[in-house]
Amino acid sequence: xxxxVFVQNAxxxxxxxxxxxxxxxxxxxFAQAPPAAGAAPKEQIEGFKEHLLPGGKWYQHDSDRPxxxxxxxxxxxxxxxxxxxxxxxxxxxxxxxxxxNDRGQAxxxxxxxxxxEVTRGGDIRTRGKWSDFQLHVEWAAPTQTAxxxxxxxxxxGILINNxxxxxxxxxxxxxxYADGQAGAIYGQMPPxxxxxxxxxxxxxxxxxxxxxRWNDNHELVQKACVTVLHNGVVxxxxxxxxxxxxxxxxxxxxxxxxxxxxxxxxxxxxxxNHNTNPVRFRNIWLRDLHLAERQ
Ligand code: MG
Numbered sequence: 001x002x003x004x005v006f007v008q009n010a011x012x013x014x015x016x017x018x019x020x021x022x023x024x025x026x027x028x029x030f031a032q033a034p035p036a037a038g039a040a041p042k043e044q045i046e047g048f049k050e051h052l053l054p055g056g057k058w059y060q061h062d063s064d065r066p067x068x069x070x071x072x073x074x075x076x077x078x079x080x081x082x083x084x085x086x087x088x089x090x091x092x093x094x095x096x097x098x099x100x101n102d103r104g105q106a107x108x109x110x111x112x113x114x115x116x117e118v119t120r121g122g123d124i125r126t127r128g129k130w131s132d133f134q135l136h137v138e139w140a141a142p143t144q145t146a147x148x149x150x151x152x153x154x155x156x157g158i159l160i161n162n163x164x165x166x167x168x169x170x171x172x173x174x175x176x177y178a179d180g181q182a183g184a185i186y187g188q189m190p191p192x193x194x195x196x197x198x199x200x201x202x203x204x205x206x207x208x209x210x211x212x213r214w215n216d217n218h219e220l221v222q223k224a225c226v227t228v229l230h231n232g233v234v235x236x237x238x239x240x241x242x243x244x245x246x247x248x249x250x251x252x253x254x255x256x257x258x259x260x261x262x263x264x265x266x267x268x269x270x271x272x273n274h275n276t277n278p279v280r281f282r283n284i285w286l287r288d289l290h291l292a293e294r295q
Contacts, residue, residue, distance in 0.1 A: 077232025141170035150176035155274035161267035162249030191235035211265035
């Protein structure tokens with residue numbers, strides 16, 4: 001009898017040990033479960049190390065690429081700047097007559113009190129096209145930031161020809177991979193500095209754009225080139241695109257290797273609807289630089 005009780009107790013104890021081990025294993029695998037690809041808690045920087053960029057130093061969307069120094073911009077630079085006499089006003093706060101969706105239909109973003117706001121239904125683009133231009137655009141990131149971090153926070157973009165993105169993002173007191181923050185040539189070149197204003201405040205981009213050119217043999221002879229002032233601070237200076245931005249309309253998938261695809265130098269300006277982040281835009285005007293006609 002005593003022996004039988006001993007055996008029963010021993011089996012019982014062994015079962016408990018096995019159960020405890022199983023529980024530990026489950027808890028451990030749960031606790032160490034990797035986060036979703038690219039996602040990171042607020043204190044960490046999301047990122048990837050898949051494709052080395054030209055120069056061989058940094059990967060596309062590299063979390064280790066240094067964060068640009070923070071510069072506090074002046075209180076105002078070109079906020080609410082009246083357009084010069086030779087500018088084409090693309091948005092004066094009243095209507096979206098100069099804009100369309102990617103199917104050529106009227107743009108459906110909300111127009112409210114002098115600004116437009118990203119609305120469900122896709123990006124919007126200008127009806128006009130230009131080769132080389134000076135673009136003034138003002139934007140404000142959403143003030144609702146709770147639980148939002150990195151690429152999820154006020155993401156939009158200035159997408160030239162739906163192929164080349166100057167990133168719009170709330171990069172004020174929030175980090176993401178350096179080549180994806182506000183003013184970055186997305187996936188390619190971080191801004192020289194981070195001149196962001198807080199969410200809800202109007203910020204300016206003054207962008208000087210030169211279209212890429214191909215010769216008659218379809219050989220690239222001039223890369224797309226951009227200079228950007230963010231809130232009056234130079235953040236890109238004659239920066240050349242490696243090729244089309246990954247993850248937008250230029251035929252390069254997100255996290256894919258950028259490359260050029262020949263196209264006309266005449267390009268449209270597109271504003272990005274990124275998961276309907278309610279980014280606002282106002283006072284958009286453009287000056288055609290007529291560089292090709294210069295004597
Ligand atoms: Mg974007």
